[in-house]
Amino acid sequence: xxxxxxxxxxxxxxxxxxIDIVREFDAPxxxxxxxxxxxxxxxxxxxPDRLETVIEHMEARTGGSYRFVxxxxxxxxxxxxxxxxxxxxxxxxxxxxxxxxxxxxxxxDTSTFTDLPGGRCRLEIHSTYESVEDRDAMLxxxxxxxxxxxxxxxxxLLADGAL
Numbered sequence: 001x002x003x004x005x006x007x008x009x010x011x012x013x014x015x016x017x018x019i020d021i022v023r024e025f026d027a028p029x030x031x032x033x034x035x036x037x038x039x040x041x042x043x044x045x046x047x048p049d050r051l052e053t054v055i056e057h058m059e060a061r062t063g064g065s066y067r068f069v070x071x072x073x074x075x076x077x078x079x080x081x082x083x084x085x086x087x088x089x090x091x092x093x094x095x096x097x098x099x100x101x102x103x104x105x106x107x108x109d110t111s112t113f114t115d116l117p118g119g120r121c122r123l124e125i126h127s128t129y130e131s132v133e134d135r136d137a138m139l140x141x142x143x144x145x146x147x148x149x150x151x152x153x154x155x156x157l158l159a160d161g162a163l
Contacts, residue, residue, distance in 0.1 A: 006155060008148045017135050019143075021125040023151050027158040029113040029121035033090035035154055036060075036111065043068070043152040048146045051078070062087050064096075082106075097127075099141075105134045 009022040023031045035041045035058035043053040058066040067081040082096040082125040085108075093111045098104075107127050114122045130136040 006151070008151050010144050012135060012139055012145065015132060016052070017129040017132050019125075019129075019135060019138070020126040021123075021127070021147060024116065024121075025121045025123065025151075025155065025158060027121060029115050030090045030155075031111045031158060032121045032123060034095075035085065035157065036093065036113075037089075039066075045157055046070075046150050048149045049153070050143070060084055060087055060093070102137070105130065105137070107134070107138070114162045116140050 006024045006026070009020075011020045011022075012018070016028045028096075033064065035045065037058075039055040039058035039060075040056065043055050046053050046068070048068050051072055053068055053070050054163045056067040056069065058064075060066070062084060063148075064084040064087070066084070067079065067080065070080075072078075079100040081098055081100060084093065084095045086094040086144065091113050093109075096106050097108050097109055098106045108127050109128075112124045114124070116122055127138075142157070
């Protein structure tokens with residue numbers, strides 16, 4: 001399999017409470033889906049490079065829930081939690097996402113994993129926020145950098161055959 005440099009397309013149209021992310025991977029959708037739902041794999045790639053992730057629990061099934069904590073080098077902690085509303089292996093995950101540092105500001109994410117020719121996969125994520133202000137706060141917090149760095153780490157895991 002040839003490794004290409006994949007880009008992460010993040011779109012947030014002015015005035016709308018949505019963020020859309022499109023990313024292609026040089027791996028079959030089953031592997032990309034697994035990386036999003038297996039707690040041990042998820043911890044290896046999610047978020048910015050400078051943060052370490054500890055999964056407290058992750059039940060990636062319809063009706064399941066998750067909580068993880070990310071730690072920076074100086075000991076700062078950032079906790080996230082949510083519920084899995086629908087998990088259809090290996091094609092779709094619908095879940096909530098909430099940063100515990102801003103309780104009550106919950107987003108709903110729909111992730112779709114699509115097979116592409118050559119054993120590749122396209123991931124499309126549609127995030128719905130309760131308000132444009134909540135969406136803008138997520139962007140201002142550095143979400144774009146964290147997503148981009150995280151998916152670069154996932155590319156490396158996929159290329160190494162680690163999953």
